[in-house]
Amino acid sequence: MSIAWPAVAAFGLAILLTVIIKRVALAADIVAVPKADRWHRGRIPLLGGVAIAGAVLMVAALVPGRSGQAWLLIAASVVLAIVGLVDDVRPIRPQTKLVAQLLVASVLAGSGLTLGLTQVVALDQLITVVWLVGLSNAFNLLDNMDGLAAGIGFIASAFRLVFFLQDGNLEGAILAGILCGALAGFLVFNFQPASIFMGDTGSLFIGLMVGGLNVLGPLAYSRGTFSVLVLPVLMLLVPLFDTTFVTIARTVAGRSVAQGGRDHTSHRLVAMGLSERGAVLMLWGIAALSGMVAVLSYRYGLPYTATLVGLVVVGVLVLAIQLGRLRVYPETGREVPRFVAALAEFQFKRQVATVVIDSGLIVMAYYTAYLLRFEGNLETELPAFSRSFLIVLACQLAALALFRTYQDLWRYAGLHDMLNLARATTVGTAAAVLALVYLERFEGYSRALFVIHWLLLLGFLAASRLSFRAIGELLAGPGHGATRTLIYGAGAGGVMVLREARTNRGLDWNVVGFLDDDRDKQRTSVHGMPVLGGVDQLPGVLEEHRVEQVVVSTSALDAGRRAELRRRCAEAGIPVVQASLQFEADTHA
Numbered sequence: 001m002s003i004a005w006p007a008v009a010a011f012g013l014a015i016l017l018t019v020i021i022k023r024v025a026l027a028a029d030i031v032a033v034p035k036a037d038r039w040h041r042g043r044i045p046l047l048g049g050v051a052i053a054g055a056v057l058m059v060a061a062l063v064p065g066r067s068g069q070a071w072l073l074i075a076a077s078v079v080l081a082i083v084g085l086v087d088d089v090r091p092i093r094p095q096t097k098l099v100a101q102l103l104v105a106s107v108l109a110g111s112g113l114t115l116g117l118t119q120v121v122a123l124d125q126l127i128t129v130v131w132l133v134g135l136s137n138a139f140n141l142l143d144n145m146d147g148l149a150a151g152i153g154f155i156a157s158a159f160r161l162v163f164f165l166q167d168g169n170l171e172g173a174i175l176a177g178i179l180c181g182a183l184a185g186f187l188v189f190n191f192q193p194a195s196i197f198m199g200d201t202g203s204l205f206i207g208l209m210v211g212g213l214n215v216l217g218p219l220a221y222s223r224g225t226f227s228v229l230v231l232p233v234l235m236l237l238v239p240l241f242d243t244t245f246v247t248i249a250r251t252v253a254g255r256s257v258a259q260g261g262r263d264h265t266s267h268r269l270v271a272m273g274l275s276e277r278g279a280v281l282m283l284w285g286i287a288a289l290s291g292m293v294a295v296l297s298y299r300y301g302l303p304y305t306a307t308l309v310g311l312v313v314v315g316v317l318v319l320a321i322q323l324g325r326l327r328v329y330p331e332t333g334r335e336v337p338r339f340v341a342a343l344a345e346f347q348f349k350r351q352v353a354t355v356v357i358d359s360g361l362i363v364m365a366y367y368t369a370y371l372l373r374f375e376g377n378l379e380t381e382l383p384a385f386s387r388s389f390l391i392v393l394a395c396q397l398a399a400l401a402l403f404r405t406y407q408d409l410w411r412y413a414g415l416h417d418m419l420n421l422a423r424a425t426t427v428g429t430a431a432a433v434l435a436l437v438y439l440e441r442f443e444g445y446s447r448a449l450f451v452i453h454w455l456l457l458l459g460f461l462a463a464s465r466l467s468f469r470a471i472g473e474l475l476a477g478p479g480h481g482a483t484r485t486l487i488y489g490a491g492a493g494g495v496m497v498l499r500e501a502r503t504n505r506g507l508d509w510n511v512v513g514f515l516d517d518d519r520d521k522q523r524t525s526v527h528g529m530p531v532l533g534g535v536d537q538l539p540g541v542l543e544e545h546r547v548e549q550v551v552v553s554t555s556a557l558d559a560g561r562r563a564e565l566r567r568r569c570a571e572a573g574i575p576v577v578q579a580s581l582q583f584e585a586d587t588h589a
Contacts, residue, residue, distance in 0.1 A: 003161075003170070003173050003174050003177040004177075006059050006060075006062075006063050006174050006177055006178045006181070007177035007178060007180055007181035008181060009059045009062070009178075009181070010055045010056060010059045010177075010178045010179075010180075010181030010182040010185065011181035011182070011184050011185040012185065013054075013055040013058060013059060013182070013185070014051050014052060014055040014181065014182040014183075014184070014185025014186050015185040015188055015189075017050070017051035017054050017055055018048060018051040018185065018186055018188070018189050018196060019189075020051075021045075021047050021048060021050050021051045021196070022045050022048075022189070022195065022196045024047070025045035025046055025047045025196070026045050030045065030046050030047055030088065030089060031043045031044060031045050031046060032044045032045075032046055032197050032199075044194060044195070044196065044197050045195075045196050045197070046088045046196075046197050046198075046199040046201075047085070047088060047196075047199055047201060048186055048189070048190060048196040048197055048198040048199065048201075048202055049081055049084060049085070049088075049198040049199050049200070049201030049202020049203065049204075049205055049206075050081070050085065050201055050202075051182075051185075051186060052150075052182045052183060052186050052198060052202050052205060052206065053077070053078055053081040053201065053202070053205045055178075055181070055182040055185065056074065056077075056178055056179055056182050056205075056209070057074060057078060059178050059181075059182075060074055060175065060178055063174055063178075067171055068111075069111065069112065069113055069216060070171055070172075070175055070216065072107075072108065072111055072113070073108065073113065073175075073208075073209065073212040073213075073216060074175075074209075076104045076105075076107060076108050076208060076212070077205050077208045077209045077212065078205070079100070079104055080100065080101065080104055080136060080204040080205060080207075080208050081201050081202070081204060081205035082201075083097060083100045083101075083200075083204060084097075084199060084200030084201040084202070084203065084204040084205065085199075085200075085201040087199075087200045088199040088200050088201055097200075097204075098133070101132075101133045101136050101137070101204075101208075102129065102133060104132075104208065105128070105129040105132035105133050105136075105208075106125075106129055108128070108132060108212060108215075109124075109125040109126075109128040109129050109132070110125065113128065113212060113215045113216060114127075114128040114215060115127055115128050115131060115214075115215055115232070117229060128215060131211060131214075131215075131232075132208060132211045132212065134211075134240075134243070135207045135208065135210060135211030135236065135239065135240075136203075136204050136207035136208050136211065137207070137243065138207060138236070138239035138240055138242065138243040139152075139153065139203045139204070139206050139207030139210070139239055140200060140203040140204060140207060141239075141242060141243050141246060141264065142203070142238070142239045142242055142243075142264075143197075143198060143202070143203040144262075144264050144266055144267065145192070145264075145266040145267075145276060145279065145280055146190060146191060146192035146193060146194035146276065146277075146280065147187055147190050147191035147192055147194065147280050148266055148280050148283060149198065149202070149203055149206065149239075150183050150186050150187050150190050150198060150202070150206070151183075151187060151191075151280065151283075151284050151287075152238050152239060152283065152284065152287050153179070153183050153206040153209075153210055154180055154183040154184055154187065155284060155287045155288055155291060156210050156235050156236050156287065156291065157176045157179045157180045157183065157209075157210060157213065158176070158180050158291075159235050159291035159292075159294060159295060160172075160176045160210070160213045160214060160235065161173050161176035161177055161180065162295055163231075163295070163298060164176055166298065166299065169216075172213065172216050175213065175216070176213055179206075179209055179210070179213070183206070186198065186202075191277075191280075192276050192277045192280060207239075210236065211236075214232040214235070214236075230294075230297070230309065231294045231297060231298055234290045234291065234293055234294035234297070234309070234312065235290070235291050235294050237286065237287065237290040237312070237316070238265075238283050238286055238287045238290075241265065241316055241320075242264055242265045242266075245265060245320055245323065245324075246263060246264055246265075249263060249324065249328075250263070261328075262328065263328045265283065265323060266279045266280065266283060267279075267328070268323045268326050268328065269282060269283075269323075271326055271328065272322075272323075272326065289312070290312055293305065293308045293309060293312055296308065297309060303371075303378055303379070303382075304371065304378075306364075306367060307364045307367060307368045307371070310360060310363075310364045311364065313360070314357055314360055314361065314464065315467075317357060318357075318464065318467050318468070321353065321468075322468060351406045351407075354406055355397065355406065357464060358396075358397065358400060358461065358464075359393060359397065361457065361460040361461060361464060362392065362393050362396045362397070362457060363389055363393060364460065365453055365456040365457035365460050366385070366389055366392050366393075366453050366457075367385065367389070368452075368456055369449050369450070369452040369453035369456055370382070370385050370449065372452055373446055373448055373449045373452055384444045384445065387440070388432075388436060388440075388445070391432060391435050391436060391439070392432045392453070395428050395429075395431040395432040395435060396424075396425065396428035396429070396432065396457065397428075398428070398431070399424045399425065399427040399428030399431060400421075400424045400425075400428065400461075402424070402427070403420055403421075403423055403424035403427070404420075405417075405420060405421060405424055413465040413466050413468065413469050417465060418462050418465075418466075421458060421461050421462055421465070422458055425454055425457050425458045425461065426454065428457075429450055429453065429454040429457075432450065433447075433450055482508045482509060482510035483508060483509050483510060483548045483549055484510050484512050484545065484546055484547050484548045484549075485501065485509040485510060485511050485512065485547070485548070485549050485550075485551055486511075486512060486513060486514070486515055486532075486541065486542070486545065486547045486549070486550045486551070487511060487513070487514050487515065487529075487550075487551050487553050487579075488514075488515045488516070488535075488550055488551065488552045488553060488554075488557075488565060489514070489515075489516060489552065489553035489554040489557075490514040490515075490516040490518070490521045490524075490526050490531045491516075491553070491554065493553035493554045493579065494514055494516075494526065494553040494554075495526060495527060496553070496579075497551055497553045497579045498511055498526070498527055498529060499527075509549075509551075511529060512529075512545045512546075512547060513529050513530045513531065513532045513541075513545065514526055514529055514530070514531045514532065515531070515532060515533060515534065515535070515537075515538065515541065515550070516531050516534060517534035517535060517561070518534075519534075522534065532545070535561065535564055535565050535568065538565070538568045538569070539568060539571075539572065542569070542572045542574055543572075547574060548574065549574060549575050549576075549577055550565070550569050550574055550575070550576050550577070551576075551577045551578075551579050552565070552576060552577070552578050552579060553579045555578070
């Protein structure tokens, strides 16, 4: 049987049902009203989840040969959708919803839909209940921005469809395709700017369906404990990360985990400078990337994709640290747990985190060097890796500490730091080779192996340190209403002003370009910003780019030129600011 027509039918039916449901919700005044802790700004009809659940249920009923487990999963998801529908119409207590989730998940686990992680039936059932309830709540929390929850659900279901096809599970593939089609149809109306929300009806339904698809079928993740444990997490990385991150962040801030707010991953990405649509697309991209890593790991096995999995983990940690630096909670004076306060006061937490990340990168670089050097004989070479990786780890960490790399601030990483890393990794690699010569006479090792390891490690460490600066500069953008700023001077001082404007959100500057009287610099660009001309072209530049202030980046400007600049700006009613004075005032504010 083809999997295409059920998916296409679900897509069309979801569109039709969404149009109908939107009118019904507006007529019945079942709408989402703007609130301080919610992201939308208008009255948006709810109940879009009814269209998703209805499309899945009706199309699945038309497909012959559904097994009892598949129908049980659909029925359980519909039950949770009904619970969500009641909550959308008349809010119910969170405890009531949790009890319903536990009961539904327990029925599914008791029927045999379990993650076969431990081979102990009772324990596997308990883990499955936690998994299903956790996913239901994760998607409920993820539904905080237009198109986010539906898009992530679509991506996760699409990758699960790939797994079903690899295992030859046609029934599971058809069901995953139906869910993909229904979500794609709903996204036509839900992507930013959304004209309808799914509500708890949809988020609870999607969470249980996606979570259940990961335990459906006799061959689900049948290639070992790693597949059962890691692959579902990779496919559902975004909702699991968001839930974990928000839980930890609220606990650290002394806030209730159940309390709503604009503190989710998507909200923080917008606070860093992305648009709403850009934040959603970035999270879709992360979900797609982690899903592809899961597919590759399932196809080729852990030995050949361990580095990819490790890099995903490191990337998530770096993103969490970067997002965690944002201040999104007001100072309320609430008491936080003692262990949280002690951690916040711990002086060397940044260095400890850096050592942990570096340790993972060192081992990954060494393992990947083995993979590249001994691709055809990897299994026979792994004993040598097991004997030596701790020696390599110790030597590289000691060298990194010796060259004082743990005193550097990542968000200011530059060329000097990269050169220091190159010296440290060179010394660390040489020390590891000497240690293995002394301990094992270097028997069974390859010199090319350590050259590859050194190159990979330098790349991994440099990328990890530059990531903070890169994320900050790539995502940071001017806030709404930021002052449109023209920088006079496209030299080193101008670059410093541009960098400060991009990273210091307190300035609230939207730099539109540079002004410089050096004709060699005009019609060029500096860090992506155009040099628009000199003082002679100032009136046209001010008008064309709607400039609101001019910042002078150099103190070496001669008096005549400075007077001419101020005169022309005064004629246009534009203030002139000396950069050093502005930054000094900002520092002492």
